[in-house]
Amino acid sequence: MSEQTVALERKIVTAIPGPKSQELHAKRLKEVSHGVGAALPVYIDRAHGATLIDVDGNQFTDLGSGIGVVTIGHTNDAVVAAVQEQVAKLTHTLFTVTPYTPYVDVCELLNKYTPGNFEKRSALFNSGAEAVENAVKFARKFTGRGEIAVFDHGYHGRTNLTMAMNFKAMPYNSGFGPFAPGVHHVPMSYPFRDPEGMTGEQAAARAITYMEKRVGASNLAAIVIEPIQGEGGFIVPAPGFLRTLGIWAKANGIVMVADEVQAGIARTGKWFASHYEEGFEPDLFTIAKGIAGGMPISAVTGRAEIMDSSHAGGIGGTYGGNPVAAAAAVAVLKQIEAGGVLEQAMRIESVLTSRLGAMKAKFPVIGEVRGRGAMIAIEFVEPGTHNPNSGAVDAVVKHCHQNGVLVLNAGTYANVIRFLPPLVISDEQLHDALDVLEAGLANI
Numbered sequence: 255m256s257e258q259t260v261a262l263e264r265k266i267v268t269a270i271p272g273p274k275s276q277e278l279h280a281k282r283l284k285e286v287s288h289g290v291g292a293a294l295p296v297y298i299d300r301a302h303g304a305t306l307i308d309v310d311g312n313q314f315t316d317l318g319s320g321i322g323v324v325t326i327g328h329t330n331d332a333v334v335a336a337v338q339e340q341v342a343k344l345t346h347t348l349f350t351v352t353p354y355t356p357y358v359d360v361c362e363l364l365n366k367y368t369p370g371n372f373e374k375r376s377a378l379f380n381s382g383a384e385a386v387e388n389a390v391k392f393a394r395k396f397t398g399r400g401e402i403a404v405f406d407h408g409y410h411g412r413t414n415l416t417m418a419m420n421f422k423a424m425p426y427n428s429g430f431g432p433f434a435p436g437v438h439h440v441p442m443s444y445p446f447r448d449p450e451g452m453t454g455e456q457a458a459a460r461a462i463t464y465m466e467k468r469v470g471a472s473n474l475a476a477i478v479i480e481p482i483q484g485e486g487g488f489i490v491p492a493p494g495f496l497r498t499l500g501i502w503a504k505a506n507g508i509v510m511v512a513d514e515v516q517a518g519i520a521r522t523g524k525w526f527a528s529h530y531e532e533g534f535e536p537d538l539f540t541i542a543k544g545i546a547g548g549m550p551i552s553a554v555t556g557r558a559e560i561m562d563s564s565h566a567g568g569i570g571g572t573y574g575g576n577p578v579a580a581a582a583a584v585a586v587l588k589q590i591e592a593g594g595v596l597e598q599a600m601r602i603e604s605v606l607t608s609r610l611g612a613m614k615a616k617f618p619v620i621g622e623v624r625g626r627g628a629m630i631a632i633e634f635v636e637p638g639t640h641n642p643n644s645g646a647v648d649a650v651v652k653h654c655h656q657n658g659v660l661v662l663n664a665g666t667y668a669n670v671i672r673f674l675p676p677l678v679i680s681d682e683q684l685h686d687a688l689d690v691l692e693a694g695l696a697n698i
């Protein structure tokens with residue numbers, strides 16, 4: 255879709271959802287599994303930049319990016335061109351049968367831009383969950399150990415192993431077990447809810463004690479952590495937490511895995527969120543979402559000796575690193591490499607934190623504003639307490655949706671609204687969306 259064809263501003267022309275969306279939704283309910291949810295059942299026809307256009311002609315400002323996927327913007331010109339060119343040339347061989355170039359190019363770029371000044375390798379997959387599964391495979395193979403530590407409030411996917419790694423039973427896991435064994439849930443650093451003044455080092459000591467006593471360091475293959483938790487509500491651990499865990503992991507031969515599926519690829523204003531914590535040097539990274547402008551592709555990147563520990567043929571999958579998705583990823587990564595994209599995330603951070611900070615001062619339902627770059631959230635409480643207030647979130651989200659602003663909720667207590675706008679959103683479009691949010695807050 256070209257920008258010239260339609261002005262990309264927020265515009266609501268029917269009830270939400272509109273009549274065509276309602277009709278499609280009725281059909282969907284007959285045809286699509288009801289286990290597949292729908293946060294806002296407006297049926298999207300096309301999109302560009304930070305604007306979604308539905309089948310009724312309503313235009314939404316997208317503050318969710320399909321959960322942090324179209325970081326580079328909807329229908330980014332370079333991504334569209336790369337996909338169009340590649341799809342006409344080669345759509346599939348299966349990389350482990352006969353290879354092709356874009357796969358190798360993606361690996362080269364990821365090896366270069368992930369934190370850590372050591373020799374790296376990458377392997378490509380289709381989804382975030384698949385990347386996490388494979389990071390665990392690499393860590394187990396390399397260490398010869400079986401146990402895995404993950405963190406409270408964490409999220410890692412919907413496959414059997416990654417369900418075992420999720421914190422929240424509802425909606426992700428409930429009724430779908432039994433789950434893969436060998437996964438241990440460890441206390442996270444959650445500054446807003448931890449004892450007042452708890453440092454990152456103290457929170458890490460709490461987690462380490464748990465791992466030592468409950469699991470035993472020598473049994474652990476990997477610690478898997480989101481450097482900023484996504485579904486958990488953009489929980490940024492206290493400074494020192496990640497570094498201390500990493501040092502302990504290294505001292506005990508445990509592979510440190512940073513799940514950067516949501517926080518990675520320019521989202522936080524750096525290539526990866528792990529870059530923010532000095533002295534934190536994960537061994538492996540899981541990467542997906544923002545890497546390819548909406549094309550399904552994911553990666554595990556990390557230390558060569560870990561990534562090479564599998565026998566040939568141990569790692570793979572029919573579609574992993576598909577040529578068209580890989581071409582899209584190269585187009586995204588090259589734009590970040592060319593410069594300016596990280597700055598866009600920092601521009602968004604300054605608008606979001608100043609506007610949301612002002613709203614926090616005005617509306618006591620906002621307990622905290624947190625996050626980095628274009629990954630910012632507000633946690634809702636009952637005024638004057640830390641008690642979660644999911645009712646306020648529901649009301650504000652509904653107001654935003656009715657008025658053409660797509661926001662997403664998050665959090666263990668469903669009491670967080672998260673903002674993940676495409677980085678191309680203009681200040682004007684962002685302010686306009688935040689005006690809608692503010693009106694919603696004034697209404698509850």
Ligand code: PLZ
Nearest residue numbers: 321381382383409410411484513515516
């Ligand atoms: N790790 C940190 O955020 C995906 C889930 C959407 P997949 N988060 C969005 C939903 O409701 O299913 C995610 C993540 C982190 C792993 C994953 C899993 O990535 O591409 O959804 O498999």
